[in-house]
Amino acid sequence: MDVFALVTITVLAVFLGFEVVSKVSSTLHTPLMSEANAIHGIILLGAIMVAGQATEPLPLVLSVLAVFLATINIVGGFVVTDRMLVMFAAKPSRAGKKEVSK
Amino acid sequence: MKILNESVVLTGYLVAAILFILALKGLSSPRKARRANRLGATGAVIAIAAYVLGHDIRNGAWIALAVVAGAAIAVPAARRVHMTQMPQLVAAFNGVGGGAAALVAVVEFTHGADAWAGSVIAFTVFIGGLSLTGSFITFGKLQGIITSRAVVFPGLGVLLGVLTLAAIATAVAMVITGNLLYAAALLGIGLVIGVLFVLPIGGADVPIVISLLNAFTGLAVAGSGVMLSNVLLLIAGTLVGASGTILTISMATAMGRSVTGIVFGAFRRARKSGADAGTEDRPVRTVTPEDVAILLEYSSRIVIVPGYGLAVAQAHHAAAELAEHLTSRGADVVFGIHPVAGRMPGHMNVLLAEANVPYESLVEMDVVNGQFKSTDLVLVIGANDVVNPAAKSSPGSPIYGMPILNVSEANQVVFLKRSLNPGFAGIENELFYDPKVSIALGDAKATLTQLLAAVKAAV
Incomplete structure (x- = not known):
């Protein structure tokens, strides 16, 4: 990858990361962390890339192990985040006598 | 499989990157957050599908096996975790x-x-x-x-x-x-x-x-x-x-x-960590759940401060029910939540959301700190460090400088606590000896259940 393109992308992504997250209220920090955790699970793509090119036993074993670990990260991350968010999202539709004290 | 050419694969990556950004951004609203998370997951699927369909891949069986095994571990763990x-x-x-x-x-x-x-x-x-x-x-x-x-x-x-x-x-x-x-x-x-x-x-x-x-x-x-x-x-x-x-x-x-x-x-x-561990023999005022029920009777503005002890005792559902009951009788009940209550920032909000407490009743620390002066009763359930005045008064304390919920500004404070032992951070709490503070000792869930029964009986 061209170094300038690389630096440009990195710097823009840093700003974007700062910008996007600073608007999230502390109430949702746990799901946010969990979501970020799921997103870095995209290392699964990297693991598949190296596993798909492996020809010798050692790289194959290591990269298949990486695929396994990365899958736990990405699948678990998205599922657990969903579980948390269901609880937040369910609130407004949740009827009953309780009208919010405002 | 080499079905897609490289530019299609790269477009797939671009779409995935956009979806990831939208996923993080979408978490700023609790209503849209779930959809945002799905967008993120969709992005991941698109990216991986684009790569797999755009390249010749060796060891496909091994990779598939590893993915299945990983998912087989991750999904149940994520679904079942408390x-x-x-x-x-x-x-x-x-x-x-x-x-x-x-x-x-x-x-x-x-x-x-x-x-x-x-x-x-x-x-x-x-x-x-x-x-x-x-x-x-x-x-x-x-x-x-x-x-x-x-x-x-x-x-x-x-x-x-x-x-x-x-x-x-x-x-x-x-x-x-x-x-x-x-x-x-x-x-x-x-x-x-x-x-x-x-x-x-x-x-x-x-x-x-x-x-x-x-x-x-x-x-x-x-x-x-x-x-x-x-x-x-x-x-x-x-x-x-x-x-x-x-x-x-x-x-x-x-x-x-x-x-x-x-x-x-x-x-x-x-x-110096061992220094302030000296146990105290000063008297604390202990009360029964029935006493607390009576105090609640006379309170119209109530703030509940939940801590991790509440969650450990699995008492967040009982606390939510108590809040709902008190609200239905006209009291103004909110949950005052410290940003680091629980074991992870925002963790307490997740737990209370699980117990169906409305998002609007979860009040952040800065807001609720302005309300304590006009609060009749603060019910601190299984929390300690986040209300400990040592954070303000004793510079030697490990939690010194941490913003706390100023519960002592309220008229009355009741702690529901398992024991008088110090909290997670291991620090003595001066507040227990304050004259307007009383403590109901016992398992948070058992105490709350008795309290709820007493409140309901008093109708």
């Missing part, structure tokens, strides 16, 4: 992600690398390894396998310094010689540093470490993106690294700490 144990699960997921990044880097190194690529690989191996063991130690601390107190031994600081230098030397040797053994050694050093880095971090600071390690794994993934020339990994990793850093800083600020103070503070603090 909300109270959420932080350690997130820590574990983060750790395996870091481990995967380190392994990918090691494998990439076997193909040979020039100085630039070698440096990036060394960085990824080291950070990924550190994140793996650091996260597992965090998991152990939260799960109670390892003591949550700061573990410090003499010479730890020196040892860490020596190891860091060794890591740098090994990285240099690895880049120059291209020898795989150096990469393995670097991974080993990273693993050891991960352990030593988290062990001295005690109690209340653990949540911040999860966030920091999350950012580290993000950086390792970004490093993988550079070495594999994959823009999506670079963008996703950098996004997580940057957002994780911001999150870490904002949490540390919420606790009145600096990130460096948390990471390196334990070394300085270690010497």
